[in-house]
Amino acid sequence: MNRLDKSIDSIIENYDTYGMVNHSGGVNLPGRESIESIIREFEELLFPGFLENVCTDNGNLRTITIEKVKKITCDLTHEVEKSLAFSVRIGTLSCGHGGCRAVAALVVDEFFEELSKIRTLLSKDLEAAVRGDPAAISADEVILSYPGFQAITVHRIAHFFWTRQVPLIPRMMSELVHMRTGIDIHPAAEIGESFFIDHGTGLVIGETTAIGKNVKLYQGVTLGALSVKKEESGKKRHPTIENDVTIYANATILGGDTVIGSGSVIGGSVWITQSVPAGSKIYLKRE
DSSP: OOHHHHHHHHHHHHHHHHOOOOOTTSSOOOOHHHHHHHHHHHHHHHSTTTSSSOOOOTTTHHHHHHHHHHHHHHHHHHHHHHHHHHHHHTTSOOOOTTHHHHHHHHHHHHHHHHHHHHHHHHHHHHHHHHHHOTTOOOHHHHHHHOHHHHHHHHHHHHHHHHHTTOOSHHHHHHHHHHHHHSOEEOTTOEEOSSOEEESOTTOEEOTTOEEOSSOEEETTOEEEOOOOOGGGTTSOOSOEEOTTOEEOTTOEEEOTTOEEOTTOEEOTTOEEOSOBOTTOEEOOOOO
């Protein structure tokens, strides 16, 4: 037996010992490339004419939209079905008598019923970006180039599927846009309208974070949890940010009981683990 054959045997033995193999002959998992493609299709549907090399006008917009919705419906239903079937296999979900295909179709139908509301939210996020960044020349520029807007777009999609208890896919969506933008938003996080992330690199928003309306975050902000045991994963571990709050670069705000009151301004690089009242200004003081 040559060295290469020995290496192959070692790899197969490792598969048997440690797992981490998706057995496609059984219940397969959602595909990362498929979810990435679906994200792109959603972005094209939400912002027609911005991302694809297709001339869009009032004459063909309906036809293009019909084609996109039908394609996404087919692709997404297939991936949601696989995701639900995975949860059935590990015993955390039951799809009932209709089967996972029927449940997936219902979830996807409901998503498209909600898509106009999601787009309305995004229009307010877009206005907040143009209003909040003096460097923003136009709304078109924000749609085409701002990583913060890309991140919140995907979050609002992923959050829908999280609220419908679809496993795997919401996290896949959030991590794919995390890789693209450097912005890490857990799909469970609740984020109000007119949300703006300026720059954004290194920003983290944890699972149980709640963010109100008209909130602005800069790069490196962490809305995180204090160290907790795994058994406490179902509790609120991340802060609440009320309306009209601005949090500057590299600020760290931790803890499920921590509330940043409405209208507060949190300065750069501060560390907060307890609540602050409405209208507060928190900043580092030089000695």
